[in-house]
Amino acid sequence: MVSKILIANRGEIACRVIKTARKMGIATVAVYSDADANAMHVKMADEAVYIGASPSSQSYIVIDKIIEAIRQTGADAVHPGYGFLSENANFAAALQKEGVAFIGPPVGAIQAMGDKITSKKIAAEAGVSTVPGHMGLIEDADQAVKIASSIGYPVMIKASAGGGGKGMRIAWNDQEAREGFQSSKNEAKSSFGDDRIFIEKFVTQPRHIEIQVLGDKHGTTLYLGERECSIQRRNQKVIEEAPSPFLDPATRKAMGEQAVALAKAVGYHSAGTVEFIVDGDKNFYFLEMNTRLQVEHPVTELITGIDLVEQMIRVAAGEKLPFGQDEVKLNGWAIESRLYAEDPYRNFLPSIGRLTRYRPPVEGGRPDGTIVRNDTGVYEGGEISMYYDPMVAKLCAWGRDRRQAIDAMATALDDFEVEGIGHNLPFLSAVMQQSRFRDGRLTTAYIAEEFPDGFKGVELDAETARTLAAVAALVNQTLQARAVQISGTIGNHRRIVGSDWVVRLGETDVALTLANQGEGFRVSFADGEEIGATTDFVPGATHAKFNLEGVQIGVKIDVVGSAVRLRWRGFDLRVSVRSPHVAQLARLMPVKLPPDMSKMLLCPMPGVVTSITVGIGDVVEAGQTLAVIEAMKMENVLRAERQGIVKRILPTPGQSLSVDELIMEFE
Structure with a gap:
């Protein structure tokens, strides 16, 4: 067994790994940037090592700095969490060369599955159903439009090295294919340092259902049921649950067996996830394999009773899995709601600031038999930084059945207090009350269809x-x-x-x-x-x-x-x-009218101006791109709401802006 684990990550996942390591009697090492000097994971770990400036490109994804932290502390194992270096084959290889255990899959599996194009070819060879698409790399926007037209709209434009919803766009026509190609390429370059793009058919009315796999180094590979992850915004998961309300046992078994076949095809061990897109007739197609622990792993833990982090550590130490496929039982139902630092009333734009109030519901069992769990990496008084992902916490609820789990989640959301930042708690609470959600009628277009004009609150009955x-x-x-x-x-x-x-x-x-x-x-x-x-x-x-x-x-x-x-x-x-x-x-008092801001473009979130696409005196049309703002690793395109003439422009590319800061004014 390993004796000291360095967690090459931050936030709630670092805290999550520390909890299991502590339970196992294993010492832990945190790494941190300038922005995270007072972070919870730093306070929780037995040791902490400073690794650089706030941008992840200067700290968390610099392999040499992580290796140096390992040498300083004598850590004999590294858990990468998710994101950052978790699916970086060069990092896993560097640890292997250093003689340090990587708590994850072998280098070859990361390489094979980390490239979306290669992974689809391997999946097809392993007998896994795949989505039609163009498997080669795409050089420019013109080629992207040509390929998209040949496949047939709608198409999904994706970063080959992508994940977490970064570098993904849906295109319904040539113009969107052209714009989506460039935005995906930019996001992929910023997030992964790899701007390769490919295109595949977008399945309409799709569900996003994934299979959790777990394997050891002795030839045993299992599947631990599925997770329904269909409620997404900009391809970023918002609410997940296990099991899926859509699958029947036969489809679950077929998907699980295909996921295991793929894992075995690349010699996989440790925890991993095979993601599928499923249509209304229960036809399923391979999307990608995430060679790491998933953000939404807690719901699988709640219905199986298996600590995935513990099993990852034990597998990395060479132990055999202590159970077989027949012993994996799905018990009850679990829901996960991702609490994001984003303002649902401003089209879910990112929010930063100090948590002046942060009081999660009490964790553990409830008198009615339900269970509440909250995976988090923040605390009251701490700050939400602009440098990292906007997720604040993952609130989970378990019940004997889906309806009880939903009700338990609704109550837990009612009890969750957050102040100081914009956050999506009202939106999550609203979804829990919707009949469509409670009936399990889900697709990846759920948010777009149920909230076509954005979230405006709940209508009072x-x-x-x-x-x-x-x-x-x-x-x-x-x-x-x-x-x-x-x-x-x-x-x-x-x-x-x-x-x-x-x-x-x-x-x-x-x-x-x-x-x-x-x-x-x-x-x-x-x-x-x-x-x-x-x-x-x-x-x-x-x-x-x-x-x-x-x-x-x-x-x-x-x-x-x-x-x-x-x-x-x-x-x-x-x-x-x-x-x-x-x-x-x-009732006789006059109502104060809000000021007219229709001739002003204000910055909707804290971020950096990456481009201004118009000039003073230009006539702009409704829907035309005016500026692009980057915030929390995502590009946000600001468009004109109506026709107008640009009167003045204040910021320049590269400038940081705060919320509601004036970008441009129209005549």
Whole structure:
């Protein structure tokens, strides 16, 4: 067994590896850049070594710096996590030359599967079903358009060395093929140092389902079931689950056996993932093999009870797998929601800043038998940097069946508090309530189809309005009671908290009466409906539990002046609780209109200007590219919303911009 593991990574995956190593009694070494000097993985590890400047190109993906850190600390094994050097054959070879165990597959397997073109050829030879496409490299945009036209639109333009959604574009016509080729090439060069591109047919109505494989060095290779990863945005997975609600046992077995056949064809050992695209008739096609631990591995661990990191370490140490294929059982259902530092109300653009509040739900078993797990690498007071992937945490929930797992996830999201950055918690909560998701009717186009105009929040229905009105009234009652205690009597009169209220939620008014019954309250609505209600809310609390007629919910609360901000199940509402008389007067107040920003292009996220494609005096058309901003390793193309004439341009390529900084103005 190895004695000291250096984790050549950062963030939540570094913390994840440290947890298992600690459980196994193995010492750990963290590496860190300038941006990560105070990171959680640095604090958790037994030792930490500084490896350079914040950009990963100057730290985490510099092989020589990792090797030097190994020499300094005497580590005898390296776990690469995912991303960075995890699928770099040169890195694995350098460790082999150094006499250090690589906690991953052999060099040959990384080389064979790391190139998307080569991997498809090997897969076809191994009897694995593959997607039609052009297997050769593509030299320029003209050739890309020609090939895409011959295959037939839509097509997927992909980086040969890609992964994690980087360097991928879907093209539906010649123009998109031309633009997508260049953007994919640029992202591939920036993310992987390899700008080779290929094109394949894009399967419509597809599901993204992957098989987890695990092999040892003694000839045993197994599959550990599948993961459904269809809910994606820009080819980046957002919500995953295991097993898939779509597969039947026969299809699962066929996919698993093909995945194992591919792994054996390249002499694979350690944990790996074979990704498939599956159409509506359960036909499946090989996409790629990730020769590393996947981001979404926790859901497989939750339904199999197998610690994949532990097995990777044991395989690297030469041990045999302690179980066979017949012993792999799928138990229950697990859901993973990726918490990203991105603003769903701004088309999911990246967000950076300090986590002024970061309070995940309590991990472990719940009274109803469900389990909550949160893999994270941040803490309250820490910063989300612009240099790395925007993922903050992976929240997982396990239940006996899919419906219970979804409900457990919804509750956990309600209990997750994050402030200081834009984040996608409201979006994740909203998805958990959608009937299409709960029914398992998923495709990789789910987000585009369900949110065609982006995420604008959740529309308030009558039932939710009553629920949140009752919550707001209880919060107001607690605050008013505290104010009375502080102010005491005025003259000979003691202030009394009223019982009749009008709760304003957006444009909706809910009239109710709140009666104190000693151990709780009775909430009476205008139509005669009554519910019993209790809460543990106290002034200053930012989260509280509310029991409404036997149903317990968790709501995030912020007192904002005379109003209360409530967040629950994707709703984010500024709520006012007023007496009937004050509510009547409030309706007469004029509404302040927002300023007209229609003639300005503002930077939607912190990032670096990579190009400005127009000049002062140019006439631009709706949809025309104006500028490209790079943020968190992704290119973001900014387009004109309408026709106009460019009046002035402020930044130049290479300049860093903050959120809402002016880029250009139109006449």
